[in-house]
Amino acid sequence: xxxxxxxxxxxxxxxxxxxxxxxxxxxxxxxxxxxxxxxxxxxxxxxxxxxxxxxxxxxxxxxxxxxxxxxxxxxxxxxxxxxxxxxxxxxxxxxxxxxxxxxxxxxxxxxxxxxxxxxxxxxxxxxxxxxxxxxxxxxxxxxxxxxxxxxxxxxxxxxxxxxxxxxxxxxxxxxxxxxxxxxxxxxxxxxxxxxxxxxxxxxxxxxxxxxxxxxxxxxxxxxxxxxxxxxxxxxxxxxxxxxxxxxxxxxxxxxxxxxxxxxxxxxxxxxxxxxxxxxxxxxxxxxxxxxxxxxxxxxxxxxxxxxxxxxxxxxxxxxxxxxxxxxxxxxxxxxxxxxxxx
Numbered sequence: 001x002x003x004x005x006x007x008x009x010x011x012x013x014x015x016x017x018x019x020x021x022x023x024x025x026x027x028x029x030x031x032x033x034x035x036x037x038x039x040x041x042x043x044x045x046x047x048x049x050x051x052x053x054x055x056x057x058x059x060x061x062x063x064x065x066x067x068x069x070x071x072x073x074x075x076x077x078x079x080x081x082x083x084x085x086x087x088x089x090x091x092x093x094x095x096x097x098x099x100x101x102x103x104x105x106x107x108x109x110x111x112x113x114x115x116x117x118x119x120x121x122x123x124x125x126x127x128x129x130x131x132x133x134x135x136x137x138x139x140x141x142x143x144x145x146x147x148x149x150x151x152x153x154x155x156x157x158x159x160x161x162x163x164x165x166x167x168x169x170x171x172x173x174x175x176x177x178x179x180x181x182x183x184x185x186x187x188x189x190x191x192x193x194x195x196x197x198x199x200x201x202x203x204x205x206x207x208x209x210x211x212x213x214x215x216x217x218x219x220x221x222x223x224x225x226x227x228x229x230x231x232x233x234x235x236x237x238x239x240x241x242x243x244x245x246x247x248x249x250x251x252x253x254x255x256x257x258x259x260x261x262x263x264x265x266x267x268x269x270x271x272x273x274x275x276x277x278x279x280x281x282x283x284x285x286x287x288x289x290x291x292x293x294x295x296x297x298x299x300x301x302x303x304x305x306x307x308x309x310x311x312x313x314x315x316x317x318x319x320x321x322x323x324x325x326x327x328x329x330x331x332x333x334x335x336x337x338x339x340x341x342x
Contacts, residue, residue, distance in 0.1 A: 010110075010143030018113040019139055023120040027134040030127040034100065035135055044135030046101045046158075054163040058097035061156045062087035066191040067221070072150055074206040074218040077115055080153065081122025082129070083188045086225035088157030089130040090246040090303065093232040094259070096167035097159030099132035105154040106139045109146030119153070122224075130229040132157065165236075169243035169259035169306075176242050176332040177312035178256075178266055180273050182325035183302030187225040189249045190296040194221065197286040212281040220278055228303045231322035238318035239311040245304040251295045253339045256304055265335035266306075267342055273327045275300040294341070306332065 006013060024039040036045035048055045064083045071080050081104070089099045104123050106116060116139055127134045146152070186194060198204050198217055206218035213220050235241060243259040256266050279299050282288060293299060307315045312328065319326045 011141045012111055015111045015113055016139065016141065019111060019116040022113055022117040026117070026120050026124040027136075030124050030132070030134045032100070032131075032133045035133045039136060041136075044101065044103070046133065046135060048160060049098070049100070052160065052162055055160050056163045056166060058092050058095055058159045058161055059157065060088045060091040061154065062091065063152065063154050064188050066195060067186075067188050068150075068152065069195060070191070070206065070218065070221045074222060076218065076222060077118040078122050079222050079224045081119050081124070082126040082224035082227070084123055084153050084155040085126025085130055085132075085157070086227045087188055087248065088155045089126070089132065089159075090225075090228055090248075092157055092159035093228055093303075094167065094244045094246050095161060096165050096236060096241070097161040098233070099130045099157060099159045099229055101133045101135045101158050102127050102130075103135065103156040104137035105156075106137070106151055107142050107146060108139065108151035109141075109143055110148040111139065111141040115151075119151070123155070126224075126227060129227045132159070167241055167244060170261055171240075171242040172259070172261055172264050172306055172332055173242070174264060174332050174334040175309055176306050177309045177315075177328060178268065178330040178332065179305040179307070179312065179315060179319070180301035180327050180329040181228060181231065181303040181305065181319065182226075182274070182327070183247070183276070183298045183300055184226040185220060185223040185276055185278055187248070187298055187302055189251075189298065191221070193286070193288070193296055194282055197282050197288075202285050210278065210281060211285075212277040214277075226302050228324070231319050231324045234318045234322040235305065235315055239307055239315045241305065241307055241315075243306040247298040247302055247304060251293075251297055251299065252301060252304070253291075253294045256339045257337055259306070260332075260337045262337055263334060264337060265333050266330055266339045267333055268330035268339060270341045272329045273300055301329065304329075
């Protein structure tokens with residue numbers, strides 16, 4: 001038997017080196033002044049931004065889920081990195097944190113430098129939209145775990161907030177106004193159900209038109225998750241904020257209660273916001289009940305803001321000027337913590 005090599009076993013070190021060579025310049029396009037050093041060290045270094053008296057680091061980790069399966073089918077890999085950043089960064093924003101830096105992990109069946117470059121180009125774009133630095137990551141070739149053309153992504157976001165300005169929902173009180181920021185579509189949640197409906201029930205492929213949307217299946221299902229960083233920065237500078245919620249897995253009914261104190265309940269007006277057509281398509285084709293839709297999908301509201309009623313107009317103005325579509329979708333009332341729709 002001839003001597004075995006790592007490549008014979010399925011791991012190509014040269015391909016990994018080539019991938020690093022390609023992605024290092026992408027990461028550098030995201031660097032903030034606080035980043036110390038470059039890409040390739042054993043760890044990344046970031047100093048706390050100037051101006052904080054009692055800075056608190058805020059962290060989040062997340063993935064993209066089975067939306068990746070759509071990317072595999074479409075052989076399109078340059079947008080799911082945006083989703084990866086969005087899922088972590090939008091969670092940081094909920095607590096008033098400024099996104100500071102991001103790390104990514106790519107586990108892949110066969111390391112194709114061009115594919116890794118496409119993935120990281122999306123991560124870098126997401127970081128630029130969020131205003132955070134991509135300071136490093138890990139790419140691991142795992143042929144015994146992933147199929148040759150498949151991969152998984154994980155992201156780690158870190159932000160910073162002044163301790164006295166942490167937004168944790170404790171300030172919410174009855175009478176507060178609830179604002180909804182429009183989503184870009186499905187974002188990155190509910191894809192196991194969405195894929196079942198689109199590919200198994202409707203029997204469509206990624207290039208087919210998705211009924212009711214005016215777009216192909218691939219274009220609609222791979223629409224990147226919206227990143228709300230610039231809008232939330234403008235909001236926090238304009239008005240006091242009682243609470244915010246990132247509408248991810250669990251939908252409106254599962255995520256909004258997470259930021260409510262005891263004795264506060266949110267009443268949402270179901271017809272107050274525009275629901276993107278993709279949700280009607282999924283509801284009808286899959287015969288999905290309304291409670292199931294509400295706890296699975298965002299239904300057009302990607303992010304929720306709660307402010308004093310007297311500040312609602314100023315909040316809407318700040319968010320709108322930052323590029324968001326904002327709707328007054330409900331109010332806080334006294335009652336058992338939770339969400340009800342009317």
